[in-house]
Structure formats: C-alpha cells, structure tokens
Amino acid sequence: MTTAHKSLVEESSRERWLPLLELAMREVFEIMLGAKLESSDAERPLPLECTAMVGLAGPLCGVFTFRCDAEAAALIAGKMLGAPAGASDEQALDAIGEVCNMIAGNFKSKVSGLSESCVLSAPTVVVGGDYRVHSLAGRSVAMVMLLEGSPVSAALELRR
C-alpha cells in the first residue's frame, strides 16, 4: 500500500466523508436542478427501484451509487430539463446517471488527494429492485435525503 493510498484510506472514515457526500449532493441539486434537498432520518440507502452507478478507479477502488424511485427520477429529469411534466422514461434514467456522475465528481474534488489520483467511469443505470449488488465493499458512506418528500440516496462503497 502506497503512502498516498494509506492516507486516502485513513481519510475515508465515515465521520470525515459523510458531510462531504452530503455537501456534494446538495450542491448538485441546487446548482443543476434549482432544488433544495431536505434532511432525512433514514441513514442507510432505501430499497429504491432506480440505481445509477459510477465506478471509482485508482489507489481507491469502489462504486458511487445514486438511488431513487421512478417518480423521483422523473422529477429530477423534469427539473434538469426545465420541463416539470415533460420528461420521458429514457430521459429520467439519463438524468439520474448524470446526477450520480456529478455527485461523484463533486465529492471527489472535495477529498484531498482523491481528485488527482482516482478516475470515474461513465455512469450505468439499473432499473428494478430484484437484484443484489456484490461489490466486495470494505467500507462505505451513505446519505439519504428528501427531494420534495421523495427519498434519494447517494453512497460510496470502497473495495477492500
């Protein structure tokens, strides 16, 4: 394990990264959607049916996920497009992929050493709840918030 890797792993404690993940989510929603996220009591990601994923590769490997239900995905797309009721299913999935991508990039830029050393993959979106993700996660941070009452969650799972 390199010194830089050790430093990033030590830095990746839940207490340090959770506020940065929350800030990354809030900024993306405020800047790109013009929407304020509300805090939620739920701490862990909920079993929601739309999941966007962006891989993280480099000294730290893992996956960022963004999850919401279909209604929230349509709401997100509508806000991004400036057309509240006009987003198609395809645009809704495209939109949450981009939201996940931007949260991942924004989070990465806030963690010292992560922005330079790790790269992100293009987003992938999975629809449906009947699946299980096996990510060899060694540690994770997750945040659930509310968009106009609908839960939306973001998480980063790091491989062991």
Added chain:
Amino acid sequence: MNSIRALIVDDSSVMRKIVERSLRQAGLDLAEVLEAANGAEGLAVLGEHVVDLILCDINMPVMDGIEFVRSLRSVPNAKGVPVVMITTEGSESHVVQALSAGATGYIRKPFTYEQVKEHVVPVLGVRA
C-alpha cells in the same frame, strides 16, 4: 455579438439540453445548436457543418472528449474553433491533458450559466 452555431458533444441527452439552455441564459444568440453523443459523432457532424463553438464532455463511449479534441484539429472546418470542455473530472491533470490536446477552456460540472458565460464568451473571439 453575432449569432453563433454551436456543437454540443455529450453522451447524456439531458446534459446536452442543459448546456444549450445555459448558453442561452448566458446571453448567447444561438443560430443553430448541433448535437453529438460522442466524439466520433462529433467529428461526423463537423465533416458536414461549420460551427463557431464546441462544448464537449470528456468521459464518453466510442471516442472520449480528449481524443475528439485531438482529432478535430485536423478537420479543415474545425481547426481553429474554440472547444470548451464540460466535465465532472476537475483535477489539474485532467485540465492540463485537455488543454494540451487543444481545448480552449474547461468547466467543471456542476456549473452555473454564469460560469458558462465566464468561460465561453471570451473564447468566442479567439478563432484562429
């Protein structure tokens, strides 16, 4: 400012619409907006159209933004056209890589239309 023709290259159709809206909010008079979903499609568009400005993502399938910028500098129609990268990758090394490849400017997502204005308007006068 004269009307401009812009090409937006991004694999997300939603993001292409956001970039177009941001250009309009930034006060640009857009005569036409052309779209492409990756660098290869972007090169095909440039083979048939002359544009004044290109906005381009980096992480895309088929041909990424860096390769696209390198390639377009050999397209007669596009040699001197300003290219502004719009991407989630904001590290210094990515910026250096993009500028070395031939990009004119760099905007990190998430972005405001004010940032688009700040980065795009100055480069519109630099066509070689």
